[in-house]
Amino acid sequence: MSASNMTNFTNPSTFILLGIPGLETAHVWISIPFCTMYSITILGNSVILFMVTRDLSLHGPMYYFLSMLAFTDLVLSTSTLPKMLSIFWFNSREIDFNACLTQMYFLRCSSMMESGIFVAMAFDRYVAICHPLRHCTILTNHVVAKICLAVVLRGGMLVLPYPFLTRRWPYCRSNIIPHTYCEHMAVVKLACADTRISNYYGLFVAFIVPGVDVFFIAISYTEILRAIFCLPKKDARIKTFGTCISHLCAILAFYIPIIFSSLTYRFGQNIALWVHVFIANFYLLVPPMLNPIIYGVRTKQLQKSLFQLVTCKGT
Template identity: 75%
Template sequence: MQETPFCLRVGHLLPYSMSDSNTTDFTNPSTFILLGIPGLEAAHVWISIPFCTMYAIAMSGNFTILVIVKTEPSLHVPMYYFLCMLAVSDLVLSTSTLPKTLSIFWFNSREIHFSACLTQMYFIHCFLAMESGIFVAMAFDRYVAICDPLRHSTILTNPLVAKISLAVVLRAGMVILPFPFLARQWPYCRTNIIPHAYCEYMAVLKLVCADILVSSYYGLLLALLVTALDVFFIALSYTQILRAIFRLPTKEDRLKTFGTCVSHLCVILAFYIPVLFSFLTHRFGHNVPLQFHVLMANMYLLVPAMLNPIIYGVRTRQIRDRLLRLVTHKGMKDFSWCPGSQTESHADIGLVGDIGLIPLP
């Protein structure tokens, strides 16, 4: 027996009555309708509270990272250039989805133009691929810094860092480019309803009536060639890093050197674990409830964007010290009411600022 199209099975979830024009197939709908989180419509307002909180933390944290790196000359090194790229990627990923999601939760604004939907789809997957490439670049930086520290500055020069960054951006942009073009050519079913909070690739794919084998295989190929390959290179880098660490003479040296990699390892796990879990449940978790799929799809965009600046802010001494200097400077300016005390405050800040600004190996 032929399987009933997915779009017909979810039709009963919607408070929308479809017009007569939707009773025939169409290949280019003018708008899509996003459900938010199907089955949890009554809890949308409550769900928006943690979503909005995570978004606010992600925005403020990543902007703080960018400001600190820009204003602190000692942080103008490859590790922090890549960290700035990661912050920009997190800002774009969270901003490309959450404002629309919150408008669904708060104002029931569920319509999204067809072109806007494809644009959102492209930005999401493009910057996910870009973020994966950034992690590879950061792993390479840690590998050179630990395994060949004396040549770190001569190997990772500014021109090479620029070339690596450009390669990461171009790779992500090119490999994801077929997604919106394929989506525009697909013949869609008798509804334009997407049971999701944003235009996620797999959610849009399920509305297609035609054979989507090529698109499905292309998505799987990208998962193998981009994500799996990136994970392989990261694992290879850290295998060499661990070998170098274990060759150090004392336990104190081993712990200190490994501590320079802890932040990077934490953000890698925060990114890849939710992405891998969501991918596997989409491919193989056919009995997993739809609302769980949607929640996980939102989590793997919001949680890393929120955690990355927190992890680096807590674990990286240079960022922590610079943030403390900014806060202390502002506080002393507010409480300095006479010229003598103001001069003394700035002198103290200068002493504090000289501490801990030597780049990590």
């Protein structure tokens, strides 16, 4: 490309988000399920936060971690969905450069935090099942606060290089992002410099960190299953394992889409671009929507608290 034909975007004031490339005519129709899922996400996670705050019987490690998960899901979805819907409804494609970096940071940070919360919840299940008599002494409020702080700091610090590295690259190809949000690799590909450090760091955060989290979750559940199979009665084994079902479902709903999205984006060169974008949106929409449903259906204490809340409001 000659210098005369190259537009210099070294410090672009805005980026242009295309939405879902190739499906622009269907944006309005696509927005209907997206908006529905976002509404369910806001309602479900807000209800969980309200119930945990209001009901003293829910003031325990499991529900503290669950409320933190609900808050993280709200941040994860709200960092992208409002702008996405504005693209679909009002064709509002422009996003400020700093706003793009901010969106990238909160998106990645909340994803990292969510992964850490699942590790904390697995540890809570391990202590509750393998050391039930020591659960209250091991997972005190002070310890839970430390775990939550560690999850937040880990997410915030590990994701911090994303916007800093992205800001330093010169942009001389284009300022058009073929995506619904400021996805890290989609932005980095617009840079006209050697961005291998961003690529390598992105791969490290996308695979190594969740891999370590999954490893610790697997260790926890190995010990949990060992303790369950040592129980003398079948009914006791089923009942004890049933307390882990909601957590396992939430883990699968979170990790499978995000790993599949990362793999297809980096290695699925023959896959249509709109498929890449759809898959990338999947883990932003579905897990935050499913988590409050999964825990609401599987957790009797939440059901009881919600029933009391509704009956009190009705009287």
